Amino acid sequence: MNPLLSKLQPYPFERLRQLTAGVVPNPAYRAISLGIGEPKHPTPAFIKDALTAALDGLAAYPATAGEPALREACAAWVQRRYGLSLDPATQILPVNGSREALFALAQTVIDPTQHAEAGGPAVVCPNPFYQIYEGAALLAGARVVFANSDPARNFAADWSSIPDAVWATTQLLYVCSPGNPTGAVMPLEEWQRLFELSDRHGFVIASDECYSEIYFREGPDAAPLGGLEAAAKLGCSDFRNLVALTSLSKRSNVPGLRSGFVMGDAKLMKAFLLYRTYHGSAVGPAVQRASVAAWNDEAHVVENRRLYREKFEKVTPILASVMDVALPDASFYLWAKVPDTVCGGSDEAFARELLAQYNVAVLPGSYLAREAQGVNPGAGRVRMALVAGVEECVEAAERIKAFILSQSK
Template identity: 45%
Template sequence: MTGASPSQAPMPTGNPRLEGLTDYPFTRLAALLAGVPPRANLEPLSLAVGEPQHAPPALLTEALQANARLWGRYPPVAGTPEFRAAVGDWLERRYALPPGFVDRETGILPVAGTREALFQLPLLTVPERRAGRRPAVLIPDPFYAVYEGAAAMAGAEPVFLPAFADTGFLPDLDAIPAEVLERTALFFLCTPANPQGAVADLDYLRRALALARAYGFVLAVDECYAEIWDRAAPPGALEAARETGSTAGLVVLHSLSKRSSAAGLRSGFIAGDPGLLQRFARLRSYSCAGTPLPALAAATALWRDEAHVEENRRLYRAKVDAADSVLAGRFGFYRPPGGFFLWLDVGDGEAAARTLWREAAIRVLPGAYLSRSDADGGNRGRPYVRVALVHDAETVARACERIARLLG
C-alpha cells in the first residue's frame, strides 16, 4: 500500500464560500479598536450591540422553574401545542387576522431565536440553478450580516438593494431588474429595519408579496423589532397576506429577544406558508436540537402577556426622547419609527467609532460594517454609525451628549 507521507498530504481546504465572507461586524469592530485605549476616567459603555438591558419579566423565571422537570426530555422540532396556540392567538390579536388564518398545526414552528431560522432559510429555498443561472437572494443594504452569510453559504448570489435616505430607508421595489427577479429564490426584508428603523407600510408589503408571487420566490419578513415602536404599531406581512386569503410564498419571523428582553432564552418563531414550514421542519429535524421544553413553556407565557411589552416600549420611547433632546438637528438624526437604533451620519463612521472609544469610552458600530462595498470600494454606509439605545434613558442622554460634543 502506498500513499503520501503525513508531511506531504494535502491540507484540508475548507469551504470556499465561507472564505468569501467578510468578518462579522463585531469582529471588525474589535479589530478597529484594538490598541486604542478608552478614556481612563470613564466606565466603558457599549452602544454597539443590540442587546436589551431591561430586566426580563418575572413570569419568564417563574415559568422556567415551574417546568424544571422537563429539562430531561428531548423537545420536538414542532414545539408544543400550547406554544403554537399562544403564538397563533398573538398573531391574530396583533395583526387582526381571522381565526385560523395561520394554522396552529402546520403554519407555526418555534426557532432558537430568529438568527437560526434566517440562516437556514436559504438552505430550504435556494436551488442549484434558477432560470438557468445562479440563484439570487435579495438583501436590503444596510443589512443584518446573517442574511449575507446565509445566502452565500447556500450557494446563492447575495444581491444588495440600497435602502438609504433617498429610498426612505427601504429597498426600491421598482428598481429591481427583471433579470434579477427571474433568478431570485428568496427576499429577506426587515421591518422595522435594522439599523435605520424604517417601517414598511401595508402598501409596500402588498407590493413585495405580489412581486414574490409573480416571480415565484419566497418573501421572508424579519419582524423581530415589530413590538418596539415610537408612534404607531408597524403593520405586518401577514396583514398583506390576509387580504389575499393565503400565506403562499410568505414566512414571517419574530423573537422574544427584543420584545421581552429575553435574548438569552433564544426563542422565537417562524410562521406562514404551511408547505414551506413542512419542508422547514424536515430540514430542522437534521440540523436543529429543538427549543427545550422549559424554554417553550416560558415563551408560551411571554407571548400571552402584553403588560411587560407595553412597559418595555415605554422605556424605549423614553430613550428616544432623551436622544432627541440632545441630537435633534445633528447628524441627520430622526426618531426611528421602529426598533431601538439610531443611524447617524457622522461623516466617517470608522473615524467616529475610534474617536468615541478613545475620548468617551463609548463603542458604536461603523455603518460600513453593515453595508456592502461596491467593486470600486465605495460603501454608502461609510458615513454612518449605528447607536443602540439599550441602556437606561439617563445613560443614553449622557452618551448622546458625549457624541454631540466630540463629533460636533
C-alpha cells in the same frame, strides 16, 4: 472544508474589535456601549419563574414542531397583534430565535443547481442589512443582490433598483421591517409590489420582524404593519411563498432565551419542519414553557416600549442638535450621519475617536452594508443602539455631542 465558507466576511462586531484593538479609552469616563443591539432592560420575573419551574422537563426529548401549548400561544398572540387566524399545527413553527431560523430557511428553499447562466440563484436583501442574510445565502450556494436604502424615503430599501433579470433568478427575498439599522417600516403599497414580484417569479419572501414591538406612536394604527398582515389586507389569505419570523429577544428582553417562531405558508412550513428535524433544532422544553408565559402577557411589552420611548424622546434632540439624525419609524436604533467636519465624515474614524476620547462605543454604518451600485449606503453613518438605561443613554448622547463640538472647532 466547505469552500463556501471562504465567501463569508467578518461579522460587524469582529470588525469593530479590530478597528479599536489599539484604543485605550479615556479613563475619565465609564464605558457606555451603544454598539450591540442587545436589550439591557431587566427580564420580567414571571418569565424567569416559568423557566425554572419547567426544568423537570429536561428528561425528555423535545419535538421539533414544538409543544401544542406553545404553538397555540403563538397563534393567540398573532390573533391579538395582527387579527389573523393561523393554524397552530401547520402555519406556526417554534425556533431557537429568529437568527437561527433566518439562516436555516435559506438552506431549505434555495436550489443551487438553478440559474447557472446567471451565476446561480439570487437572494435579494436590503442594504444595509443583518449579515445573517448574506451568510445564509452564500452557504446555500446562492449569490446576494443588494437593494440600497434611500435616505430620501426614510432609508427604505429601493426595490426598484433591482433589475427584472435579477428578479427572474431570485429564489429568496429577505425583508426587514422595522429595519435594522434604519428602523424603516414598509407600507402596504411596498408590500403589494413585492407580492406581485413574488407571484410573477415564484420566489419566497422571508419577513424579519424581530423589532415589531418597539415603536413610538400611540393609537390603533401605531404598531408596524407585518408581512402576513399586509398579505391578508391584500386578499392573500393562504400566504403563498411568504413567511414571517419573530422573536422574544427584543419584545421581552430575553436574548439569551433564544426563542421565537416562524409563521406563514403551510407548504413552506412543512418543508422547513423537515429540514429542522434533521438539523436538530428543537426548542428545549423549559424554554418552550417560558415562551408560553411570555407570549401570553402583553403588560411587560407595553412597559418595555415606554422605556424606549422615553430614551428616544430624550436622546434624539440632543444628538439632532449636532448631527443629522431623526426618530426612526420603529426599533431601538438611531441611524446617524457623521458630520463632514468630524473625522472627515468617516464612520470608522468617528467610532474609533469617540471611544478613545469619550469611552462611548458605536458601530460604523459601513460595517452593516456592502458596496452596491457604486456606493456603500452605510458609509458615513453610525448605528447607535439605545439599549442601556435611560440615564446612561442620555449621558452617552451628551458625550457624543461634546465630541462633535470639540472636533468641529
